[in-house]
Amino acid sequence: MKVTVDAVEVEVEEGTTMLEAARAAGRYVPTLCFDERMAPFGACRVCMVGVEGNDAPLASCTTPCSDGQQIHTDDETARRIATATVELVLSELPAEPEEHTELAEVARALEVGEPRWQGVQHEPKHDARHPYLAFQHELCISCGRCVRACDEVQGAFALTATGRGFHSNVTAGLDSGFTDSTCVTCGACADTCPTDAITEHLLLDLVGDPAKDGGPQ
Amino acid sequence: MSTRFDQSTTTTCGYCGVGCRLEAHRVDGSVRSISPAMDGPANKGHTCVKGRFAHQFARSRDRLTAPLVRENDGFRLASWDEAIGRITEAFNKIKAEHGPDAIAGLASSRGTNEDCYAMQRLMRAAVGTHNIDNCSRVCHSPTSFAMRSSLGLSGATGSFDDFEAADVALLVGVNPTQGHPVVGARIKQAAINGLKLITADPRRIELSDYGELHLPMRPGTNAALLNGLAHVVIRDGMVDSAFVDARTEGFDATAELVEAYTPDAVEGITGIPAADIERAAHLYGEAENACISWGLGVTEHLYGSEVVQLICNLALMTGNIARPGAALLPLRGQNNVQGSSDHAALPDTWTDYRPVTDDAVTSSFEERWGVKLKRERGMTIPEMFDAAVEGSLKAMYIFGEDVAQTDPDTAHVEKALDSLDFLVCQDIFDTETSKHADVILPASSFLEKTGTFTNAERRLQMVTPAADPPGSAKTDLEIICMVSKALGHDMGYESSADVMDEVAEMTPRYAGISHDRIGRTGLQWPVAKDGTDTPILYTERFEREGGLARFAALPYKPPGDAADDEFPLILVTGRRLEHYNAGTMTRRTENLSLLPSDTLEVNPVDAERIGVKAGEEVTVRSRVGEIRLPADVTERIEPGHVFTAFHFPEVRTNLLVGQSADVNTSCPEYKVVAVSVESVRSPGERPQPAELVTA
Numbered sequence: 077m078k079v080t081v082d083a084v085e086v087e088v089e090e091g092t093t094m095l096e097a098a099r100a101a102g103r104y105v106p107t108l109c110f111d112e113r114m115a116p117f118g119a120c121r122v123c124m125v126g127v128e129g130n131d132a133p134l135a136s137c138t139t140p141c142s143d144g145q146q147i148h149t150d151d152e153t154a155r156r157i158a159t160a161t162v163e164l165v166l167s168e169l170p171a172e173p174e175e176h177t178e179l180a181e182v183a184r185a186l187e188v189g190e191p192r193w194q195g196v197q198h199e200p201k202h203d204a205r206h207p208y209l210a211f212q213h214e215l216c217i218s219c220g221r222c223v224r225a226c227d228e229v230q231g232a233f234a235l236t237a238t239g240r241g242f243h244s245n246v247t248a249g250l251d252s253g254f255t256d257s258t259c260v261t262c263g264a265c266a267d268t269c270p271t272d273a274i275t276e277h278l279l280l281d282l283v284g285d286p287a288k289d290g291g292p293q
Numbered sequence: 294m295s296t297r298f299d300q301s302t303t304t305t306c307g308y309c310g311v312g313c314r315l316e317a318h319r320v321d322g323s324v325r326s327i328s329p330a331m332d333g334p335a336n337k338g339h340t341c342v343k344g345r346f347a348h349q350f351a352r353s354r355d356r357l358t359a360p361l362v363r364e365n366d367g368f369r370l371a372s373w374d375e376a377i378g379r380i381t382e383a384f385n386k387i388k389a390e391h392g393p394d395a396i397a398g399l400a401s402s403r404g405t406n407e408d409c410y411a412m413q414r415l416m417r418a419a420v421g422t423h424n425i426d427n428c429s430r431v432c433h434s435p436t437s438f439a440m441r442s443s444l445g446l447s448g449a450t451g452s453f454d455d456f457e458a459a460d461v462a463l464l465v466g467v468n469p470t471q472g473h474p475v476v477g478a479r480i481k482q483a484a485i486n487g488l489k490l491i492t493a494d495p496r497r498i499e500l501s502d503y504g505e506l507h508l509p510m511r512p513g514t515n516a517a518l519l520n521g522l523a524h525v526v527i528r529d530g531m532v533d534s535a536f537v538d539a540r541t542e543g544f545d546a547t548a549e550l551v552e553a554y555t556p557d558a559v560e561g562i563t564g565i566p567a568a569d570i571e572r573a574a575h576l577y578g579e580a581e582n583a584c585i586s587w588g589l590g591v592t593e594h595l596y597g598s599e600v601v602q603l604i605c606n607l608a609l610m611t612g613n614i615a616r617p618g619a620a621l622l623p624l625r626g627q628n629n630v631q632g633s634s635d636h637a638a639l640p641d642t643w644t645d646y647r648p649v650t651d652d653a654v655t656s657s658f659e660e661r662w663g664v665k666l667k668r669e670r671g672m673t674i675p676e677m678f679d680a681a682v683e684g685s686l687k688a689m690y691i692f693g694e695d696v697a698q699t700d701p702d703t704a705h706v707e708k709a710l711d712s713l714d715f716l717v718c719q720d721i722f723d724t725e726t727s728k729h730a731d732v733i734l735p736a737s738s739f740l741e742k743t744g745t746f747t748n749a750e751r752r753l754q755m756v757t758p759a760a761d762p763p764g765s766a767k768t769d770l771e772i773i774c775m776v777s778k779a780l781g782h783d784m785g786y787e788s789s790a791d792v793m794d795e796v797a798e799m800t801p802r803y804a805g806i807s808h809d810r811i812g813r814t815g816l817q818w819p820v821a822k823d824g825t826d827t828p829i830l831y832t833e834r835f836e837r838e839g840g841l842a843r844f845a846a847l848p849y850k851p852p853g854d855a856a857d858d859e860f861p862l863i864l865v866t867g868r869r870l871e872h873y874n875a876g877t878m879t880r881r882t883e884n885l886s887l888l889p890s891d892t893l894e895v896n897p898v899d900a901e902r903i904g905v906k907a908g909e910e911v912t913v914r915s916r917v918g919e920i921r922l923p924a925d926v927t928e929r930i931e932p933g934h935v936f937t938a939f940h941f942p943e944v945r946t947n948l949l950v951g952q953s954a955d956v957n958t959s960c961p962e963y964k965v966v967a968v969s970v971e972s973v974r975s976p977g978e979r980p981q982p983a984e985l986v987t988a
Binding site for chain 2: 113
């Protein structure tokens with residue numbers, strides 16, 4: 077079937093998502109919770125697009141295309157929702173995300189400036205018990221990518237989403253750290269994390285390692 | 294995209310045979326981080342604890358950075374000229390006095406295809422002997438032998454993608470989540486998504502927990518199990534007669550042979566309940582598309598090469614071959630086990646396994662290199678050690694292999710190394726083997742060289758340097774070319790691409806391979822002159838004379854070692870996730886803090902009988918040696934069996950393994966060693982033969 081993304085017509089297979097169609101058409105759609113290695117999740121609401129005939133924007137990563145659809149990645153409402161979402165996410169972080177992170181990239185692409193809302197920010201909480209993997213819990217935005225990478229790419233089932241609302245975060249095992257969980261140190265969580273909430277000590281060494289200084293022990 | 298790195302290079306992992314494509318990130322001249330390449334065909338954006346994290350070894354302070362030559366009882370630093378001068382002097386003297394066959398070389402399954410091809414050319418053209426072998430001798434040589442004999446070619450018939458396309462997969466003697474973690478993860482995901490998995494292994498492996506059925510056979514009884522499965526497939530009418538008639542030969546003899554292998558009879562031999570054998574045969578036989586995968590639990594036996602032929606039988610009689618999802622997928626151990634053998638680092642074959650006894654092929658190499666070559670095969674690794682002890686082999690050039698740790702019967706190997714007049718080791722670290730060397734040449738790791746590895750899918754992939762070799766160390770190819778030139782045979786290669794061009798020119802099945810064409814996503818051989826590669830083998834014909842695959846009617850025969858009153862337990866050895874083979878690399882990384890030492894897995898029933906608790910030290914004694922290590926009491930291992938790995942030099946597991954080896958390929962029988970296990974604290978503690986327990 078055929079769909080049009082920002083006036084670019086693309087031929088797609090049944091079941092193709094709007095995000096896949098947009099990427100096939102060479103159009104940029106910002107995403108935070110999406111990773112092509114895992115099943116679409118639809119949690120972050122950053123990949124919103126406008127669809128002709130639809131009143132409200134749709135999450136492109138979880139919505140399948142139908143024939144003849146006209147999709148707009150630059151839909152004004154969609155962009156406004158995405159930008160505000162990223163702005164809210166940033167407002168909870170104690171510091172700006174590192175430049176190389178996907179979150180920083182998306183914020184740049186959406187031109188999110190200093191957050192307008194000044195609410196509570198996460199307190200730094202680091203875990204440096206594992207020889208390679210480091211937690212910086214205050215950077216967790218609960219996108220669920222690490223948990224899904226652990227389940228759907230590796231199959232170690234070591235990570236779990238914890239807490240509710242502002243206290244949502246991620247933990248290894250029964251809050252026992254990577255080494256005492258079923259973690260097999262494949263690194264898929266660090267690889268997919270869009271904020272460095274899970275990263276490697278070796279990489280933190282390159283920018284100074286806060287996790288090593290402020291571990292819980 | 295902004296980055297923290299000075300440079301990122303896409304290359305291919307140098308650990309196991311999966312062939313993950315990696316991005317190696319460089320800061321200040323060294324590799325500081327590795328992440329998965331999203332377009333890697335085998336890893337699809339994933340890595341494991343070895344490929345991703347265990348790269349610190351490359352920056353280790355004890356890397357060899359300059360040549361070393363023996364002086365008195367130790368070594369001293371030397372220039373490249375002096376080191377190579379010593380080699381040429383010794384080799385020329387030995388050649389003059391004893392002939393070229395008094396010298397032997399080992400290429401490395403860790404090296405690139407180009408390194409291995411150059412190494413065999415060095416031995417054949419510069420030294421003048423076919424005494425060249427590589428470490429696939431001690432792991433998958435039985436696979437290579439059997440697949441060539443049954444199907445025609447030495448390689449997997451398909452790709453890892455087949456696990457996702459299959460309905461059923463049978464894993465025999467392989468533990469992918471530990472030994473081949475990225476494929477292990479792919480199989481686990483496939484199982485979660487509906488692939489019906491049958492695991493057959495003396496240990497209950499992690500994937501057994503995700504499978505339909507686990508078949509814990511007694512070590513060394515694989516042949517009985519496979520003939521039993523064939524029996525049920527035939528008895529219950531699951532044979533694909535159209536396929537058998539059109540594309541195979543020898544079915545009737547096999548059918549006749551397996552008649553005796555009733556599930557009850559097989560239960561008697563293997564210990565697997567007859568009902569489970571029936572169920573496994575039906576799962577496999579009734580699948581639309583089924584794969585079989587195996588590892589060293591099949592090959593490292595007295596009849597390993599025969600069991601691989603029995604695996605081929607099962608696939609052939611059900612027509613489960615040559616389609617997506619229907620494949621035979623041996624999981625090759627090292628990064629380049631496939632390629633080192635493909636590229637002629639074997640005593641009996643040229644590239645693409647063409648025999649040295651074939652006059653036309655050998656003539657073509659004589660012509661290409663301007664030398665005279667014999668038509669008789671050279672020595673295999675075990676034959677080399679025997680010849681050294683016996684006195685007819687005088688010198689060895691060992692590149693990238695720690696035979697004194699990894700080969701069986703360590704005491705015999707060390708005696709062989711000590712018997713040599715001259716030993717060259719080319720490696721990145723001092724090893725147990727290099728302690729016996731006369732000259733040690735400092736080489737390069739996979740992060741520092743250019744070339745290709747061939748993974749377990751027959752896929753050649755580019756290795757691209759992300760850092761420079763340390764100090765005055767050189768790439769393996771440079772060193773081999775220098776030594777060859779000093780011996781009077783200038784190979785004339787300017788780059789590793791030149792080596793591959795020569796391979797393509799000399800090898801019809803590899804005719805279209807070049808570094809340019811390999812590109813980012815690789816080529817699966819055979820590769821036609823126009824560059825078309827072959828993801829699935831045998832879609833039209835089998836690569837044997839007449840184009841038919843061959844059934845092999847082979848009975849079960851007992852393994853070379855058996856438990857008795859003195860040695861009542863069977864030791865099985867294998868890999869652990871955190872470490873890699875001799876541990877030369879992984880023990881120099883933080884992986885050591887993830888797994889600092891080895892243990893002996895003992896079933897609770899045996900532990901109680903022996904009187905040992907978890908964590909307590911035990912002595913393990915076999916007919917040839919003795920080691921000590923702590924016990925791990927676990928139900929993963931069946932009663933009557935014990936398990937340990939071979940990653941730690943302080944344990945030296947291979948002191949226990951004897952000389953028993955595969956009947957066709959002399960691959961050692963690492964998987965069946967009768968042992969006795971005693972608590973070191975037990976009252977009847979036996980005095981230790983001290984010379985065998987070297988720390």
